[in-house]
Amino acid sequence: MSSNTINIAPITNKTTTKNKGDFYTVCWIKNDVLSIEIDKVVYKNISNSIFFLNSRIDWKITKKNTTNSSGYVLYLPKAVLDNPLLSQLHINEVVLFSANEIPKISLAPGIEKRIQAILEMLDELLGSHLKHKDDAIISLLNTFFVYCDGQCNIKSIISESSTKKTIVYKFKKLVDKHISECHEVSAYARLLNISNSYLNECVKEILGVKAMQIITEQRIMRSRHELKFTNKSVKEIGFEMGFSSPDYFSYFFKKHTGITPSALR
Known part of the structure; x- marks a missing residue:
C-alpha cells in the first residue's frame, strides 16, 4: 500500500x-x-x-x-x-x-x-x-x-440516543475534572444525582467495566503523566492525586502497573 x-x-x-x-x-x-x-x-x-x-x-x-x-x-x-x-x-x-x-x-x-x-x-x-x-x-x-x-x-x-450513554459521558467528564479529590463511586453518583448502583449499571452496560475501574484508570494515567513529564517529587504527585502517604501511593501504583512510581521515573 x-x-x-x-x-x-x-x-x-x-x-x-x-x-x-x-x-x-x-x-x-x-x-x-x-x-x-x-x-x-x-x-x-x-x-x-x-x-x-x-x-x-x-x-x-x-x-x-x-x-x-x-x-x-x-x-x-x-x-x-x-x-x-x-x-x-x-x-x-x-x-x-x-x-x-x-x-x-x-x-x-x-x-x-x-x-x-x-x-x-x-x-x-x-x-x-x-x-x-x-x-x-x-x-x-x-x-x-x-x-x-x-x-x-x-x-x-450515531442513530442511537441513550440516557445511559449520556450519564456515562457526564461521569467521565466529572472524573477528569475532580479526580484529584474524588476517588469513590458514591461521590460521582451524588454529583449526578443518581444512586451508586445505577451509575455502576450504566458504566457496566456502556463500557463493560465497573465505575471504579474508570476512576482508577484516570488516577493511574494522571500519575504516569506527572511522573514522566514533570519535575515534581513522587511525594508531591501522590498528595496531589489524593493519596494519604507516599507509601500508599507507591503500593497503589505498583498494584495497578506492576512497577513503583520511582521505577517508572
Missing part, C-alpha cells in the same frame, strides 16, 4: 464535503462545528467525536465561520485495513465502516489531545519525502485506532 493513496485535510472551511473516490472516511470533530449532515440527516452537538463513514455515504460538515481548524478528515483506501498491522485490531471486528450503520466514538476527556497529535503527524508525514514514511504512517494509523478502541471512549451507532 502506498501512502500516496491516503489523504488528510484539516477542517478549516465553513463547509467541508465528501471527496470523490472509493475511500473510507474518518472525521474527527474537534470544536466549533455546528453540525454534520449524513445522508441528509443533520446531527448537532458532536464536538470531540469521531465518525467512520464508508464510500457510499454522503456527508457535509458545517462549522462556524472561523479560520481555526476544527479537526481533520482522513481518507483511507479500503486496502489499508488489510495491512497486517491493522487487520488484527480488535476494533476491526465491529466492522467500523459497515454499510448499514454509522459508528461514532465520543472520546474520553484528554484523549482528543493525543488524537490531534497523531493526525498532525500523519499530515506532516504524508507531505514529506522521508525514508520509510509508509511504515511510519501505518504505525500512526495503528496507534490512532488503538486510542479509538480505548475502554474509556463511548462507542455507539
Whole structure:
C-alpha cells in the first residue's frame, strides 16, 4: 500500500464535503462545528467525536465561520485495513465502516489531545519525502485506532440516543475534572444525582467495566503523566492525586502497573 493513496485535510472551511473516490472516511470533530449532515440527516452537538463513514455515504460538515481548524478528515483506501498491522485490531471486528450503520466514538476527556497529535503527524508525514514514511504512517494509523478502541471512549451507532450513554459521558467528564479529590463511586453518583448502583449499571452496560475501574484508570494515567513529564517529587504527585502517604501511593501504583512510581521515573 502506498501512502500516496491516503489523504488528510484539516477542517478549516465553513463547509467541508465528501471527496470523490472509493475511500473510507474518518472525521474527527474537534470544536466549533455546528453540525454534520449524513445522508441528509443533520446531527448537532458532536464536538470531540469521531465518525467512520464508508464510500457510499454522503456527508457535509458545517462549522462556524472561523479560520481555526476544527479537526481533520482522513481518507483511507479500503486496502489499508488489510495491512497486517491493522487487520488484527480488535476494533476491526465491529466492522467500523459497515454499510448499514454509522459508528461514532465520543472520546474520553484528554484523549482528543493525543488524537490531534497523531493526525498532525500523519499530515506532516504524508507531505514529506522521508525514508520509510509508509511504515511510519501505518504505525500512526495503528496507534490512532488503538486510542479509538480505548475502554474509556463511548462507542455507539450515531442513530442511537441513550440516557445511559449520556450519564456515562457526564461521569467521565466529572472524573477528569475532580479526580484529584474524588476517588469513590458514591461521590460521582451524588454529583449526578443518581444512586451508586445505577451509575455502576450504566458504566457496566456502556463500557463493560465497573465505575471504579474508570476512576482508577484516570488516577493511574494522571500519575504516569506527572511522573514522566514533570519535575515534581513522587511525594508531591501522590498528595496531589489524593493519596494519604507516599507509601500508599507507591503500593497503589505498583498494584495497578506492576512497577513503583520511582521505577517508572
